[in-house]
């Protein structure tokens with residue numbers, strides 16, 4: 001069994017978000033982290049590997065330094081990394097990104113028992129579109145918002161998280177699952193994993209590697225293949241300091257009611 005996990009390196013949105021004058025994100029000036037939901041996807045793949053044996057392949061589309069992230073994931077226990085990187089792939093929106101990742105998965109190869117994992121959503125783009133789009137493009141059954149996974153032969157039984165409960169869904173492999181953080185607690189890298197990670201295989205897929213896939217065409221990848229246009233992006237202005245009223249006596253309550261009434265809130 002092979003488990004392919006799509007992992008995105010994202011700007012650390014808990015720090016400073018930098019925007020270029022043209023409205024695009026200045027990714028180079030921001031610290032990067034592994035997309036949090038994708039850590040749960042990797043953990044689940046490793047858990048299935050521990051239970052029943054599997055080859056875990058971590059895939060990312062990003063600039064060459066994203067290799068460091070793939071090595072970290074191999075130090076956690078992934079067996080192989082695939083870095084999808086090319087000038088032609090830059091400036092891709094979710095449509096073009098899923099087009100390229102689907103072609104990369106075709107190149108790695110999916111067999112009857114295999115699973116593709118994605119995170120539910122990336123913390124920068126925040127669309128939750130890439131996983132479902134990859135499944136559509138590969139013709140795979142998909143389950144999103146997965147909070148529990150059981151694999152029995154060529155069946156996968158998942159608890160799908162809803163706002164007010166869970167839905168149990170069974171599907172056949174090969175399939176694509178998008179994971180939520182409630183699925184598991186990601187493990188740390190081990191010392192032996194860190195020692196071994198540089199001897200594990202890492203493939204680089206360039207435009208040349210993928211160009212013969214029917215999904216790859218100049219009109220479906222990169223900026224020219226991206227139907228989304230960003231009109232503007234900006235850092236929201238900081239909110240002013242709030243006003244604190246202390247005490248629960250009648251006078252304080254009346255003062256609060258007066259302030260709220262003045263602002264037409266009550």
Ligand SMILES: Cc1cc2nc3c(=O)[nH]c(=O)nc-3n(C[C@H](O)[C@H](O)[C@H](O)COP(=O)(O)OP(=O)(O)OC[C@H]3O[C@@H](n4cnc5c(N)ncnc54)[C@H](O)[C@@H]3O)c2cc1C
Nearest residue numbers: 006061091093094097118119121122125126127128129130
């Ligand atoms: C016009 C335009 C230009 C853009 N240019 C760039 C650019 O140059 N560089 C850039 O990084 N972003 C760029 N973006 C943002 C980019 O489109 C999205 O970040 C990306 O397609 C993923 O969408 P998302 O962040 O909403 O991911 P989601 O759909 O929320 O992600 C869901 C899951 O899909 C998987 N996934 C998503 N992206 C990747 C990836 N790259 N590799 C592996 N797995 C992935 C992960 O498992 C993730 O958890 C651009 C967007 C637009 C609209």
